[in-house]
Amino acid sequence: MSNKLIIKIFCASLCFLIIVAVCGCSKEKSHIDEEHLKIGLTPAVDAIPYIIAQDKGIFKKYGLRVDMEVFKSAGERDAAFQSSNIDGVLCDMVAVCLYRNAGFKVKITGVTDGDFILLASKQSGIKSIKEVKGHQVAISENTIIEYALDKILNKNGIGINDVKKVAVPSIPVRLEMLQHNKVQLALLPEPFSSMAIKQGAVVLDSAYKNNIYSNVIAFKESTIKEKASVIKKLNEAYNESVKYLKENPIEEYQDQVIKFIGYPEDMKGSIVLPDYRKTELPGNSELKSTIEWAEKENLLNKKITENDLKAEIE
Structure with missing residues (x-):
């Protein structure tokens, strides 16, 4: 067998192996993507x-x-x-x-x-959800927070207009306002509700307690x-x-x-x-x-x- 023929066979075999390897990699990559x-x-x-x-x-x-x-x-x-x-x-x-x-x-x-907790500030003196009427509550408007608040109030026989909603989109700001009694009430998710509770905020109710x-x-x-x-x-x-x-x-x-x-x-x-x-x-x-x-x-x-x-x- 001539050297030229050997080289041609070797090159053809090498090309075949490269094609197989590329196809295999493509299949593996496709599987990963899937x-x-x-x-x-x-x-x-x-x-x-x-x-x-x-x-x-x-x-x-x-x-x-x-x-x-x-x-x-x-x-x-x-x-x-x-x-x-x-x-x-x-x-x-x-x-x-x-x-x-x-x-x-x-x-x-x-x-x-993920629960949402209705809290009263430590300084507000509010101990029960029945005492929320007329007070300010910090929420984010047109979100699940406002939805949960409306449902919690409704399930406790309190009208949504019996509280004064204050739009505070930022959750950390909402927490800070509650801690400094700039609002008496706030609806907070975790981890912010736990932080507020640790610093003395009073738990009034929650979404989960009302099957929300x-x-x-x-x-x-x-x-x-x-x-x-x-x-x-x-x-x-x-x-x-x-x-x-x-x-x-x-x-x-x-x-x-x-x-x-x-x-x-x-x-x-x-x-x-x-x-x-x-x-x-x-x-x-x-x-x-x-x-x-x-x-x-x-x-x-x-x-x-x-x-x-x-x-x-x-």
Whole structure:
């Protein structure tokens, strides 16, 4: 066999091996992309099961690659969700209504858990929710915070006009105003409610005590269509993380919680997390209540139904 023929055979074999390797890499990369999700969230307790799933290797166990982008505020999260390659976000039912109303095709794929606590300042002298009439309450307008406040008041037989709502979008500012009695009342999520309680704020009521559940995870419809099986795995991983949280003392993971949420170190030992539930689609009654509230507040100019807000994942 001539040297030229040997060289030709060698080159042909080398080309074949390169093609096979490139195809193999492409298939592997495609597989990775298929199992990949990017989620936007804020440092709040509803994200803890996802943080634990990442930290304890639960996502990896289910063959998932989940990138979590943390935003300082819901506004920053929403802007990124609508303009970037984020697949889904941890948000709430009011936010999903507003997304849909703006023509942003998003649907809920599961519930999450995060409470909202109605607090009175230490200096106010208010000890009971029956004493809130006529007082100022700091909220963020046209959000899940205002929705939760209205529902809490209603369930206690108090009219929404019996309190003076003060718009304070920034949660840290809301906390500071409560601490200095610049407002007598505030509705706060974790971790800010725990910080306020540690400094003497009085707990009057909460969303959870009144069976008000509003936190959800939602994805773009295009992502749901393309990656339904991946989102299903995400839900399964979430449920396993919830099981871990229930079965293990907080001391085993509170350092991760403190680091993620930004609790001050002196909160160690006094952190209270929600009684996390397994994720599922929210009930129609909760969705209907949210839609009706948003309509009453003139936040919607489109007709939205319960089925517009949720996606069945097969």
